[in-house]
Amino acid sequence: MVTISNLDRKLLRDLRRMLGQTIAVAMVIACGVAMMTMSRSLIYSLDKTQREYYEANRFADVFAQLKRAPQSVAARIRDIPGIATVQTGVAARVTLDLAGRDEPASGTVRSLPDVGPPELNRLFLRAGRWLAPRSRGDLLVSEAFAEANGLQPGNALTLLLNGRRTQFRIAGIVLSPEYIFESRPGAALPDNRSYGIFWMPYQELSSAFDLYGAFNDVSLTLAPGASEGSVIAALDNLLGQYGGRGAYGRDTHPSHVRVSDEIRMLATLAIGFPLVFLGVAAFMTNAVLSRLLSLQREQIAILKAFGFSNRQIVFHYLKFAFAMVAVGTVLGAVGGIALGHRLVDLYHVFYRFPSLNFQLDGSALLLAFVVSTLAAVAGVYSSVRRAAQLPPAEAMRPEPPASYRPSLIERIGAGAFFSHSFRIAMRNLERKPLQAGLTIAGLALATGILIVPSTLRDSVAEILDFQWDVVQRQDITAGLIEPTSAEALNHLRQLPGVVAAESFRSAFVKIHFGQRHRQLGILGLPAAGLHNRVIGASHKQIALDSGGMVISTKLAEILGANIGDQLQIESLEGKKTLRPVMLIGMSEDFAGLSAYMELRALNRLLGEGDVISGASFAVEATQRGDFLRALRNTPRIGTVVIKDALRESFRKTTAASINLLQSIYLVLATVVAFGVVYNNAQISLAERARELATLRVIGFSRREVGAVLIIELVTLALVAVPLGLLLGTFFSIVLLHQANTESVRLPIIFTTQNYALAALIVTIASSASALLVLRKLNQLNLIGALRAPE
Numbered sequence: 001m002v003t004i005s006n007l008d009r010k011l012l013r014d015l016r017r018m019l020g021q022t023i024a025v026a027m028v029i030a031c032g033v034a035m036m037t038m039s040r041s042l043i044y045s046l047d048k049t050q051r052e053y054y055e056a057n058r059f060a061d062v063f064a065q066l067k068r069a070p071q072s073v074a075a076r077i078r079d080i081p082g083i084a085t086v087q088t089g090v091a092a093r094v095t096l097d098l099a100g101r102d103e104p105a106s107g108t109v110r111s112l113p114d115v116g117p118p119e120l121n122r123l124f125l126r127a128g129r130w131l132a133p134r135s136r137g138d139l140l141v142s143e144a145f146a147e148a149n150g151l152q153p154g155n156a157l158t159l160l161l162n163g164r165r166t167q168f169r170i171a172g173i174v175l176s177p178e179y180i181f182e183s184r185p186g187a188a189l190p191d192n193r194s195y196g197i198f199w200m201p202y203q204e205l206s207s208a209f210d211l212y213g214a215f216n217d218v219s220l221t222l223a224p225g226a227s228e229g230s231v232i233a234a235l236d237n238l239l240g241q242y243g244g245r246g247a248y249g250r251d252t253h254p255s256h257v258r259v260s261d262e263i264r265m266l267a268t269l270a271i272g273f274p275l276v277f278l279g280v281a282a283f284m285t286n287a288v289l290s291r292l293l294s295l296q297r298e299q300i301a302i303l304k305a306f307g308f309s310n311r312q313i314v315f316h317y318l319k320f321a322f323a324m325v326a327v328g329t330v331l332g333a334v335g336g337i338a339l340g341h342r343l344v345d346l347y348h349v350f351y352r353f354p355s356l357n358f359q360l361d362g363s364a365l366l367l368a369f370v371v372s373t374l375a376a377v378a379g380v381y382s383s384v385r386r387a388a389q390l391p392p393a394e395a396m397r398p399e400p401p402a403s404y405r406p407s408l409i410e411r412i413g414a415g416a417f418f419s420h421s422f423r424i425a426m427r428n429l430e431r432k433p434l435q436a437g438l439t440i441a442g443l444a445l446a447t448g449i450l451i452v453p454s455t456l457r458d459s460v461a462e463i464l465d466f467q468w469d470v471v472q473r474q475d476i477t478a479g480l481i482e483p484t485s486a487e488a489l490n491h492l493r494q495l496p497g498v499v500a501a502e503s504f505r506s507a508f509v510k511i512h513f514g515q516r517h518r519q520l521g522i523l524g525l526p527a528a529g530l531h532n533r534v535i536g537a538s539h540k541q542i543a544l545d546s547g548g549m550v551i552s553t554k555l556a557e558i559l560g561a562n563i564g565d566q567l568q569i570e571s572l573e574g575k576k577t578l579r580p581v582m583l584i585g586m587s588e589d590f591a592g593l594s595a596y597m598e599l600r601a602l603n604r605l606l607g608e609g610d611v612i613s614g615a616s617f618a619v620e621a622t623q624r625g626d627f628l629r630a631l632r633n634t635p636r637i638g639t640v641v642i643k644d645a646l647r648e649s650f651r652k653t654t655a656a657s658i659n660l661l662q663s664i665y666l667v668l669a670t671v672v673a674f675g676v677v678y679n680n681a682q683i684s685l686a687e688r689a690r691e692l693a694t695l696r697v698i699g700f701s702r703r704e705v706g707a708v709l710i711i712e713l714v715t716l717a718l719v720a721v722p723l724g725l726l727l728g729t730f731f732s733i734v735l736l737h738q739a740n741t742e743s744v745r746l747p748i749i750f751t752t753q754n755y756a757l758a759a760l761i762v763t764i765a766s767s768a769s770a771l772l773v774l775r776k777l778n779q780l781n782l783i784g785a786l787r788a789p790e
Helices: 007-017 019-056 074-078 145-149 204-206 228-242 254-294 297-305 310-352 362-388 392-396 420-431 433-472 490-493 553-559 599-606 621-630 644-688 689-697 702-739 752-778 784-787
Strands: 062-070 081-090 092-096 106-110 124-128 138-142 156-161 165-176 197-201 215-223 475-483 498-513 516-525 551-552 566-571 580-588 595-598 611-619 635-644
Touching: 007 019, 007 310, 019 254, 019 310, 019 362, 019 644, 062 165, 062 228, 074 215, 074 228, 081 106, 092 215, 092 635, 106 204, 106 635, 124 635, 138 145, 138 156, 145 197, 145 599, 165 475, 197 204, 197 228, 204 784, 215 621, 228 420, 254 297, 254 310, 254 362, 254 433, 254 644, 254 702, 297 310, 297 475, 310 362, 310 644, 362 566, 420 702, 433 644, 433 702, 433 752, 475 621, 490 498, 490 611, 498 599, 516 553, 551 566, 553 580, 566 599, 595 599, 611 621, 635 644, 644 702
Parallel strands: 106 197, 138 165, 516 595, 551 580
Antiparallel strands: 062 215, 081 215, 092 106, 092 156, 124 165, 138 197, 156 165, 475 611, 475 635, 498 516, 498 566, 498 611, 551 595, 566 580
């Protein structure tokens, strides 16, 4: 049978009597614990699933694409020191003719061994069957593309292979560790409806593209202890004569980068928000227990008189904090698990794993409990220790009466303009500056954390407007299978419905600056194009100079380059050149990394003639279907990007994820705001019950007495809210800066509506708390409250 000590009985009685405040503190702690549990568990789930998937399906360490090399070169690659396994194959771009759709689709077809599974980057069969040995006419389709287009095993699919229209049958739907995040090459956002990945036997694919006995794609794994940099350098040196486009490691593989960026963003959020929430909880715990200790001075003296030691008394009052932490941790763990499951369901839309389940990180719960406990103890330990060390004789005496000297407004002669209630409230605030300061700090933090979720929402809206209304003004972009003469633009202008067309040139390059470099596609555009515009600070278009380069601000940050610096541009297509180009500007964009040059200047840099890679179009809305059908029947078209489809894809993936996080943060921040205001109002009423009862007895009306508390609450809020708005601005800048990645960057947007919403929520919380306090004030037992200790 469990025996409850006398101190524990007292603890239970006090907790029951302070139930509202205990719950308020516990809910704030729960918000911090929920954030920490959700974020750290999502990191654990993604990281563990990714590592297991890579290991089970033998994801490669290094990748390279090239023009063409005979299979005999594979043996020379294997001889490079540090390489463990080499896998060669064929990869080619194709266009598709989907039944019932006007718009064309495109994709990449990759080869599989004619017999047996691949050594690296093995597929996971989600539905259907594997390809039969040396089969023809069958292919495998990526799950993301199949789901977006309603495809099933057994369906027919028409592909344009090297200009020849061929019909295939879908044998199976698969996943690949290379395409956990599936997007068009060079694109930061997915477009699963219009772009997919396909696999077919090597013999059939290589024969269609005149590559039989050769390869244009290679993957490899490293031997233990091998230097990735040395292997990549040796591989580039070997493949250079075969049109190598530059090898790269797993850390810059587009799919791997996207998942890693998500984990990095979660890691930032797993620290920032929980610390703010728990900081608020520390303020609240300090306020609750400081008030309790003040009211129980005599009880502390009696406990010491009965032989309880200072240590026992300290531990007894710390149990109040432990009780709040325990309740908050349990509620936060349950909430964090529920929110984590909700986010994992959303991740299934754009992260393609064989199985991605929410897995609770046990260390997250332990860490959350420890951090919550430390925050609570830090908030109250000094007050508890000071009260416990108070000599019994001194503790038995009531606290010295407060100094009721005139308030500042009275000392400057303005008191006559204010009511008695107002002057009493001001005196009370001035005689307890520390308590007022702590309350203001708590309210400011509660206000500040309301700014961050609204900033996330405004950031997503800014991306949608900026990226697809300011930067990209075209309706449709079409890429050619191979760069061709600029005269091709004249033919494309004749397609039905074309209002305006602008050509572009894209090329794969490596940009060097000092010891840093990045491989990416550089885009050549008209000097002052009207479709795909280069936008700098303040939404001003940057006119491309005939010899300079503009790169995105993020790329400049990665390279450590500034305007006026000389960048070295290494061409990875056609003629291998390395030439200097001056950095003349930095563009603002929010997805991926980008680099721009004037179209003719880029062609000169590459040593090529007047060629283009594609064109962007403004199309008459009434003839859009005719235009897309004509585009689908144009043999040289390799890719088609529809702006509206890309915008919708962003809404369903990245924006949906950010908006869900924003909703979660807003709910939690609102809970914290209500908790802080309610807790402060309750403490104010409890501390001043005798004083307020005295005012009632000497003739003050209920309205006048209530006004004292309301004025105090409003005054504190008026000081705290502006400070909170400034604090929230700082929180937003720090958190969004830390969460920005190469894949997606959130602009920092502050709007009047953002600040107004935060102030409104605090106002509503204050009003609701005030109503609750006034209700309790009306129920105040005047006789009981007036009993003073002798």
